[in-house]
Amino acid sequence: MASGSASARAPQVQDENPSCNDVASFKAADIVVQLCENRKPKPESENLPFGTVFTDHMLLIEWSREGGWEKPRIQPFGNLSLHPACAALHYGVQLFEGMKAYRGQDDRVRLFRPMLNMKRMLKSAHRACLPSFDAAELLECIRKLVEVDQDWVPHSESASLYIRPAFLGTESKLGVMVSSHALLFVVLSPVGFYFSTGNNSVSLWADSKYIRAWKGGTGDCKMGGNYGASIVAQCEAMKFGCQQVLWLYGDDHQITEVGTMNLFLYWINEEGEEELATPPLDGIILPGITRQSILELARKWGEFKVSERYLTMAELRLAVEQKRVREMFGSGTACVVSRVGRVLYQGENLQIPCGDESNSLVSRLLKELTDIQYGRTESDWTFLV
Incomplete structure (x- = not known):
């Protein structure tokens, strides 16, 4: 699955279980981009710690019951401002996803089966009674964010750019209820191995x-x-x-x-x-x-x-x-x-x-999957940024 524009996006995921707030979606075509004035220095690709360094920009999309989804915004990375009574802080009305962008030997950046992440995020949103959205539109917003910060995708086959979408209920009053306000945001982080043991057991x-x-x-x-x-x-x-x-x-x-x-x-x-x-x-x-x-x-x-x-x-x-x-x-x-x-x-x-390192099933699976992720093997499982 390759995409470089909205017209080539993957098909929309169907809402099989409508959420408590079944509403019209935001549109990637409406995205507002504010670039940061000063870019941060990028870390070395080797020995990257997991999830401690973040890129220059982030994606934010706000929702309210009264006004629906606002226009998506790509803006400089920074802290969020949340009301002290925010539902996500008190009652755990919160969910997230995890996906990666990989830079291949051809210098092209790929996502791995991202529509499956979007489908799972919709399912989590339904369970949390957070508003629904068009999965293809969110994927296109994420693609644009990665495109803006694509220089942060490591030039390494042992590192990648971790993509963390998160979705919060931001109701600003105490009481367990369906949130009338919500915030969906995405941050990016260049990462190496998740475990400090690397590929060891x-x-x-x-x-x-x-x-x-x-x-x-x-x-x-x-x-x-x-x-x-x-x-x-x-x-x-x-x-x-x-x-x-x-x-x-x-x-x-x-x-x-x-x-x-x-x-x-x-x-x-x-x-x-x-x-x-x-x-x-x-x-x-x-x-x-x-x-x-x-x-x-x-x-x-x-x-x-x-x-x-x-x-x-x-x-x-x-x-x-x-x-x-x-x-x-x-x-x-x-x-x-x-x-x-x-x-x-x-x-x-x-x-x-x-198993023997050279012919174990783990080694075989790791090679097959990373060959696809880094573009060494052509596959419709990858989505070009």
Whole structure:
């Protein structure tokens, strides 16, 4: 999917679940651009920390029940002004997205499957009773923002430009209610590896003490509260010498997600089949764009069984004992794929094979995905800025 103008935009995502505030959308053609007078120095592409440096400009779009959507604005990066009673601050009426822009060897800048992010953002907005919008119009606004700050996209195949859209309910009075005011904004940050370990494997703490999401909750939406509430578990995992949390659910300790990533298990299953398995999208799993891409790639290969099915810690423990586990990894926009090397569960360290670096499934997936993202492989999954 390539685009350089509004006429080449991806098709509009249909609103399957109208939000509490179903309103007409803003238009990218109305965007107002105010460029900053002084550009900031750009960091070196090597060893970029994640999410600490921001570009020169940001996108803001305001909404009110009385006036609807205002014109989108690209303006110099700066602080927001929020009322102390803002609904996002008191009641968590807030959501966000995460996507990246990549600079290829041809010096062209690409986004990776951005309409999937727009579709997921609409779903999160519906859940938070925030106003709806045209996904293609937002994508075009984001494209224009990246175009304005395209010099910030690193000239490196180990770095990228992280794109963070966020959507806040800005109702300025106390009380749990549907917001009559909202703010959608987008900031950009050049980033390197998400984990300080780079491409090395991560260790996981698996315990049912804390639950990330539950049926009927917001686990399948990218709401800020899902992440803020996970910090205490992350701190406890680190006390046990682990880097991330392996989230469990139910009395049978179903495996759900790992840290802020979707989880995959590559193994020989109980029937003796070679299988790549990941938990199903049953309402407590975030529908990751990288997750979907991995499933589609593996199914296209047709080399082993690919399943979306429930997995439990008892099944994993038995498979480790019987040496049926080949690899286990997390997936997400920030890390792409991240190997799991150890799981601490009920006082026992389960050692997970990581495969040979040259021919492991993780290495193969990482190469296939990054080849597409950086334009080494032509694909309709990329969107040209």
